[in-house]
Amino acid sequence: MVILGIDPGTTRIGYGVVRQEKNRIFCLDYGILKVGGDKFTGFKEASRELKKLILKHKPDQAGIEKLFFSKNQKTVMAVSEMRGVLLLTLAENNLPIQEFTPLQVKQSVSAYGRADKGQIQRVVQLLLGLKEPIRLDDAADALAIAICCTNNKIP
Numbered sequence: 001m002v003i004l005g006i007d008p009g010t011t012r013i014g015y016g017v018v019r020q021e022k023n024r025i026f027c028l029d030y031g032i033l034k035v036g037g038d039k040f041t042g043f044k045e046a047s048r049e050l051k052k053l054i055l056k057h058k059p060d061q062a063g064i065e066k067l068f069f070s071k072n073q074k075t076v077m078a079v080s081e082m083r084g085v086l087l088l089t090l091a092e093n094n095l096p097i098q099e100f101t102p103l104q105v106k107q108s109v110s111a112y113g114r115a116d117k118g119q120i121q122r123v124v125q126l127l128l129g130l131k132e133p134i135r136l137d138d139a140a141d142a143l144a145i146a147i148c149c150t151n152n153k154i155p
Contacts, residue, residue: 002028004059004095005146006050007138008067008083010075011035013046014138017057018128018146025150027128028057030139039081046082047089054093061096063149065141068101100148105141108148120144 007014013033019026033049035042064087067080090097100108107113110123121140125133127147134140 001061001150002057002059003146003149004053004057004062005142005144005149006062006064006086006090007141007145008065008079008086009138010039010078010082011042012138013050013082013086014136014140014142015050015053016139016143016146017053017059018143018150020150025127025147027130027143029053030134030136030143032136032138039078043082043085046085050086050089051093054090054095059095061098061149062090063098063100063145064090065105065145066099066101068103098149098152100145100152105144105148108151109144117141 001020003018003020005016011034015033016030017028019028033046035045067076067083087097103113106115106120110120117137121134124140124143124147128143134143
């Protein structure tokens with residue numbers, strides 16, 4: 001089973017692709033989708049780039065981070081809008097979608113809901129057998145979301 005994890009953002013969208021075989025998880029790809037220009041151009045770029053990833057890896061399902069309360073209303077609205085574009089793109093490609101809060105992801109990956117970003121990155125690196133640390137926070141978060149998805153499969 002191939003799973004695509006997405007960490008939504010306004011100009012940087014983390015993605016991680018894993019394959020699960022029995023009780024093992026392998027990293028296929030990860031990185032950042034960078035989008036720019038005005039927000040509508042960014043929406044189109046994000047959708048186009050996500051479609052390319054879907055065509056390349058042919059995932060069986062996707063996981064995406066749910067937004068949580070933030071003090072910065074402007075940021076929450078902008079990320080919510082981009083998240084909507086990403087959800088629509090996944091739905092248009094007929095992918096089953098799971099949504100997880102950051103707390104759910106942390107608990108699933110590390111068994112500790114208050115783990116910091118560095119701890120999560122190290123656990124993800126170990127679980128996937130990566131030799132090098134994952135330098136991009138958004139990509140590490142997306143891989144953690146994909147791993148969380150493997151632990152909570154859609155029947």
